[in-house]
Amino acid sequence: MKRTSLAVAGLLAASIALTACGSSSTGAAAGSATTGPIKIWYSNNAQEVTWGKQVVSAWNTAHPDQTVTAQEVPAGKSSEEVIGAAITAGTEPCLIYNTSPAAVPQFQKQGGLVDLNSFADGASYVEARTGDLAKQYQSSDGHFYQMPWKSNPVMIFFNKKVFAKAGISTTAPPLSTYADFLTTSEKIVSSGAAKYAIYPAPSSEFYQSWFDFYPLYAAQTGGKQLVVDNKSTFSTADGQAVATFWQSLYTKKLAGTETYNGDSFAAGVAAMAVVGPWAIANYKGKVDWGVVPVPTEKGMTAAQTHTFSDAKNVAMYASCQNRGTAWDFLKFSTSQAQDSQLLTLTGQMPLRKDLSTAFAAYFTANPDYKLFADQAARTVEVPNVANSVQIWQTFRDAWSSSVIFGKSDPKTALPGAATKIDSLAGQS
Amino acid sequence: MTTPVIKRAAAPPRRPDRQGDGADKARHDRLLVRIFGRQPIGIALAAPYAVFIGAIFAFPLGFAVYMSFHDYFFTAPGVNVPHPFVGLTNYKTALSDPDVLNSFVHVGVFLIINVPLTVVLSLGLAAALNQAIIGRTFFRVAYYVPYVTASVAVVGVWLFLFNSDGFINTLLGPLAPSPSWLVNSFWAMPTIAIFVTWKQLGFFILLYLAALQNVPKELYESAATDGAGKWKSFTAVTIPGVRPATGLVVLLAIVTGANLFTEPYLLTSGGGPDKASTSPVLLMYQKGIQQGNPDVASAIGVVLVIVVLIIALIGRRFTEGEK
Numbered sequence A: 001m002k003r004t005s006l007a008v009a010g011l012l013a014a015s016i017a018l019t020a021c022g023s024s025s026t027g028a029a030a031g032s033a034t035t036g037p038i039k040i041w042y043s044n045n046a047q048e049v050t051w052g053k054q055v056v057s058a059w060n061t062a063h064p065d066q067t068v069t070a071q072e073v074p075a076g077k078s079s080e081e082v083i084g085a086a087i088t089a090g091t092e093p094c095l096i097y098n099t100s101p102a103a104v105p106q107f108q109k110q111g112g113l114v115d116l117n118s119f120a121d122g123a124s125y126v127e128a129r130t131g132d133l134a135k136q137y138q139s140s141d142g143h144f145y146q147m148p149w150k151s152n153p154v155m156i157f158f159n160k161k162v163f164a165k166a167g168i169s170t171t172a173p174p175l176s177t178y179a180d181f182l183t184t185s186e187k188i189v190s191s192g193a194a195k196y197a198i199y200p201a202p203s204s205e206f207y208q209s210w211f212d213f214y215p216l217y218a219a220q221t222g223g224k225q226l227v228v229d230n231k232s233t234f235s236t237a238d239g240q241a242v243a244t245f246w247q248s249l250y251t252k253k254l255a256g257t258e259t260y261n262g263d264s265f266a267a268g269v270a271a272m273a274v275v276g277p278w279a280i281a282n283y284k285g286k287v288d289w290g291v292v293p294v295p296t297e298k299g300m301t302a303a304q305t306h307t308f309s310d311a312k313n314v315a316m317y318a319s320c321q322n323r324g325t326a327w328d329f330l331k332f333s334t335s336q337a338q339d340s341q342l343l344t345l346t347g348q349m350p351l352r353k354d355l356s357t358a359f360a361a362y363f364t365a366n367p368d369y370k371l372f373a374d375q376a377a378r379t380v381e382v383p384n385v386a387n388s389v390q391i392w393q394t395f396r397d398a399w400s401s402s403v404i405f406g407k408s409d410p411k412t413a414l415p416g417a418a419t420k421i422d423s424l425a426g427q428s
Numbered sequence B: 001m002t003t004p005v006i007k008r009a010a011a012p013p014r015r016p017d018r019q020g021d022g023a024d025k026a027r028h029d030r031l032l033v034r035i036f037g038r039q040p041i042g043i044a045l046a047a048p049y050a051v052f053i054g055a056i057f058a059f060p061l062g063f064a065v066y067m068s069f070h071d072y073f074f075t076a077p078g079v080n081v082p083h084p085f086v087g088l089t090n091y092k093t094a095l096s097d098p099d100v101l102n103s104f105v106h107v108g109v110f111l112i113i114n115v116p117l118t119v120v121l122s123l124g125l126a127a128a129l130n131q132a133i134i135g136r137t138f139f140r141v142a143y144y145v146p147y148v149t150a151s152v153a154v155v156g157v158w159l160f161l162f163n164s165d166g167f168i169n170t171l172l173g174p175l176a177p178s179p180s181w182l183v184n185s186f187w188a189m190p191t192i193a194i195f196v197t198w199k200q201l202g203f204f205i206l207l208y209l210a211a212l213q214n215v216p217k218e219l220y221e222s223a224a225t226d227g228a229g230k231w232k233s234f235t236a237v238t239i240p241g242v243r244p245a246t247g248l249v250v251l252l253a254i255v256t257g258a259n260l261f262t263e264p265y266l267l268t269s270g271g272g273p274d275k276a277s278t279s280p281v282l283l284m285y286q287k288g289i290q291q292g293n294p295d296v297a298s299a300i301g302v303v304l305v306i307v308v309l310i311i312a313l314i315g316r317r318f319t320e321g322e323k
Helices: A002-022 A046-062 A079-089 A101-109 A122-137 A160-165 A178-191 A206-211 A213-220 A237-251 A277-283 A323-333 A336-346 A360-365 A367-376 A388-404 A410-426 B018-036 B041-068 B089-095 B098-129 B136-148 B151-162 B167-175 B188-213 B217-225 B230-241 B243-258 B262-267 B280-290 B294-320
Strands: A038-042 A068-072 A095-099 A147-151 A155-159 A196-198 A270-275 A289-292 A312-316
Touching (some): A046 A068, A046 A323, A079 B280, A095 A101, A101 A122, A101 A312, A160 A178, A178 A196, A178 A237, A178 A270, A206 A213, A213 A388, A237 A410, A270 A277, A360 A367, A388 A410, A388 B280, B089 B098, B089 B294, B098 B136, B098 B243, B098 B280, B151 B167, B151 B188, B151 B262, B188 B230, B217 B230, B243 B294, B280 B294
Parallel strands (some): A038 A095, A196 A270
Antiparallel strands (some): A095 A312, A155 A270
């Protein structure tokens, strides 16, 4: 026993000593003009893979001395965890075309991101392409550590067949106010047209609030973020109105509280879904769908309604050596020509200020997507603040407890979460 | 007068002190034996595994202890940030968080259900499968299949069985709980405990089957001669005969149960409903990997290791008696 204790103590001491040595190493900074081969990762979404392959092929043909090697983000529980682990190990590629804005503050804290302002035309390129919306993607130091790439403005999809079965208009469904939405939902469920009116994931992952609370909160407040100037904004009448609306859906069993194994909307279990245009490809041949903006308490026109962006961006990662090539490829892949390819192949909205005009022909030919393009100009991003994930988890916990499962009152749960979030947002 | 010079005879070479040399050699040998053991080749043979243990288990454990006492977060290689010693701050943060304390309670509930159920069912089924029954091989394989199947694959089946319109609720009719099992704060953890018991049963049955082979047949014959029935033979011969295996089963069930992660992550969507089925490891994952606070997560991990060691020692004392 004594011998075992000594051995364990020795190993602990050795490992601590090794750890101390390991953390003091330094790495050489790469120059922003260095060129050469680079690696990139992109999403495993089938449409994005198609886009990724063609952009790499086009680049490599024109730049045989600066080849780009691409692969899908390695499998993991989430892209953010895979990228976070890769940053720690120094094995991340130069560019990742699937960087969640919510993860950027953490990656930045890890020292894993390249400041795009370090390129002579870095900030100006981002601002020229994205316009005013780019401000939401600036970090607290005013610099860009991510290139705003594409958004998926979240809207309400509805199943036309289910609505028709329930005797609800499929051309102008009454869904713009909370009262209308609840009445329509009750009709759907009581008629037996679908088991649930709507079925956002009731699970407790930090990001699930982006698909129930946040789009409606963005609409209700006219485009306010969850946190502004390091203070939470949702402990207000608007926040409570959104919470009360969802609470009614759950209390009246118009929304499901059990995890659904699959896509409840595609399976016809739910008549509506809160989702962006990326999902259209999934519904092809399964659902005859229509789309409307998210509801607000008193209703507003589509042209006034804000929503959550569900954006995915591109970031350059710290272990990249050939940053000159990486920056040139980043600009090439976000050029108007490549954005056109992105829109055509994936149906997702490039984060460009001239989206509607630059691709007017596409939207004329594909009117289903025009509403999303209009919404893309009024999207709200997750706040770019310290402890972003912890903030969203804190909010989700309070939301689950009070709104979904009715264990507490949203009138006390949300202010409680707001106090914790104020403290988290204020930390560096 | 000259003083005669008395030449001192040169000191004769010291006679070898055979007794002293022998003692030195014996001391030397004892030292070698102490360091390298009686069979030094054994060290060479064991070295690869020792290196494996050191690299895969001891180093991460040591690193976790280090992190738990420092302000630590993961950084990219070459990024130098200070990791100041913070004493027990991370432990205070962890242990003052009601979610962390509740997660230990949840895993306690899990162990109270899972461990006895595992022991009783696996021993009972192993004893049955040890008899010459029809379809014995089929049953042995059938019990083992869930163990070798990934949780991800079987969770879907359990979601189907235990959801509000599932098979179990259809069977129970008006007796079904509302809300249903996996979204019911009271039933979520017991349902997970039953799922894990079912899934791991095959492995523990195998352990007991191996142990049953070592129970001498003569003991059963003697018991029968003394008039013992089947139940008496089971309690007086089988249970004491497999006591070492029971100790192992209890220990393994406690250790794997305390490290519960996959099942609440998948079956109750991340420890729901309303965090009623969170486990310490699930919180470690959330805080350490998702939220970037590996220091607090490590503190939870160290506390968990200590708690598991205490429970395992109690379990060992309980199953092995006063040996």
